[in-house]
Amino acid sequence: MGNMRLMAPKGVGILMAAALALTAGCATTGGSAGAGDAPPAADAAPRKVSDRDLKAAIEKLWDSADDLDSRVRVEVRDGRALLTGRAANADERLLAVRLAWQVDGVAEVINEIGIGDESSLSDKATDAWITAQLRTRLMTDAEISSRNYTIETVNQTIYLMGRGRSSVELERVRNHARNIARVRQVVSHVQVPY
Structure with missing residues (x-):
């Protein structure tokens, strides 16, 4: 289901920030600002951009680049952008990666974009079926925190991203993925604690 955040x-x-700055200024005594006053709002830590906003920004750039977003996909988790799909050629693949890096707040770009269109309508249906099968298996396994995993399937290759609780949990996820019919490969970009 994914993480739901209210923005x-x-x-x-x-x-x-402006209200806090005004409040801090009103709280001082003695007229002039002293060393103990709150720092100005400009020194406040930058707001972290949500994964949803990062994804939307990348897709917007791709859409303006000759409708690139119809051929490639992006999933963002913890500021890490996983790029999948099929580019028409190597230049288009490079463009997709370059545009993803242009979005402020993207910490990492994972390029899993293939070249050439090998997928048919039935392949896309199979990919959706595989993703649904794996999502169901993860949700029904009490030893796996399924919300920690993002699943993307392209041409029967499953791409995993997220944060596993342990290497043991990640191996359970991989085993579930490997045991689904028609899966060709499982590629993990999941981070686990050491």
């Missing part, structure tokens, strides 16, 4: 409208953060 405040963009202007709310600026208004809150």
Whole structure:
């Protein structure tokens, strides 16, 4: 199901910072700002961009680049962008990666984009079926925290991304993926604690 986050409208953060700065200024005594005053709002830590916003920004850039977003896909987890799908040629693949890196807040770009269109409508249906099968298996396995995993299937290759609780849990996920009919390969970009 994914993580659901409630996001405040963009202007709310600026208004809150301004209100804090005004409040801090009103709390001082003695007229001039002293060393103990709150730092100005400009020194506040930058707001972390949500994965959903990063994904939307990448897709927007791809859409403006000759409708690239119809051929390649992106999933973002913890600022890490997993690129999949099929580019028409090597230049288009490189363009997709370059545009993904242009989005502020992207910490890593994982390029799993193939070249050439090998998939048919039935292949896409098979990919959707494989993803649904794996998602169901993870959700029904009490030893796996399924919400920690993002699944993308392209041409019967399963790409995993997210944060596993342990290497043992990740191996259970991989085994579930390997045992689904028609799966050609399982590629993991899951981070686990040491």
